[in-house]
Amino acid sequence: MDGLILLDKPGGVTSHDIVLRIRKILGLKKVGHFGTLDPLATGLLLLAVGQATKLFPLFSKKDKIYRGKIRLGFSTDTYDALGKPLSEDHAEYPDRQTLAEAMNTFVGEIKQVPPPYSAKKLDGQPLYKWARAKRMLQLEPSSVAVYSFDLIAYVPPFLNFESRCSAGTYVRSLAHDLGQHLGCGGHLAELRRLAVGRYDISAALTLEQVERLAAEGEIEGFILPLETMLPEFPRVILKESGVRELQKGKVLPAEHILTVLRPRPGLGPATTEEEAYQLFSPEGKFLALAKKGERKNGLLPFLRLS
DSSP: OOEEEEEEEOTTSOHHHHHHHHHHHHTOSOEEESSOOOTTOEEEEEEEEGGGGGGHHHHTTOOEEEEEEEEESOOBTTSBTTSOBSSOOOSOOOOHHHHHHHHHTTSEEEEEOOOSSSSOEETTEEHHHHHHTTOOOOOOOEEEEEEEEEEEEEETTEEEEEEEEOTTOOHHHHHHHHHHHHTSOEEEEEEEEEEETTEEGGGOBOHHHHHHHHHTTOGGGTOEEGGGSOTTSOEEEEOHHHHHHHTTTSOEEGGGEEEEEOOOTTSOOSOSSSOOEEEEOTTOOEEEEEEEOTTSSEEEEEEEOO
């Protein structure tokens, strides 16, 4: 039972709550998620099952697309609607052109401070624990990329938006910072994640659908096979001798390779790092990930899946 579940997360629960529920449904401990969604947020949550949990470093860098609603007028301590207001409600709001221009200033590579109530860690502790202890921290801003931050609708004090951004971007911070920039305050009122990399919300199932399919024994109806998860990486089919050599953890010389299958055009680069290769057995089992050896004359496995 190894692979990926595309789940449409409901609001009001944490991502970890969903992981616990899936573990119970499958009767399996080895379940994790590839990127947290806040309790307020709904939408696409990628859940890894079994050996797929080892692929987190590759999925944690993927871009995301969100659609949501920001409430102007006041900021909150959590930067969203679940927090406590930090001021009285501002009575004046910007016009549509001023708002759109302000949103455009956040497009590009920007510096962003994470929300005080977030899972990002400082000195080994998540920020929300420091915040609950009333500890005032000087947080260093991180560089993130906001590729688009589009105004969809505006009926003051609410604005609807859609944004595509890099991994590590906090949309709550985007909402808060927009409010500060406009001078009227603001916070995230609603958020829905539409896409993670090439995975889209249209292919996601609800928790209830997953539970029903699992009860009916239709595992293939909601778990995408491990072998399909990284189509952007080249596939290397090993000879039987290569499968045996793989167990030794050393560089695999070219004579142990049966064939190399390149990804279809249009899938885009897998990562910004050196290209990686998927290693498969002759029978089609996904065995490991590898990179070219130092002398470029073989493949060096760096992540074993079985």
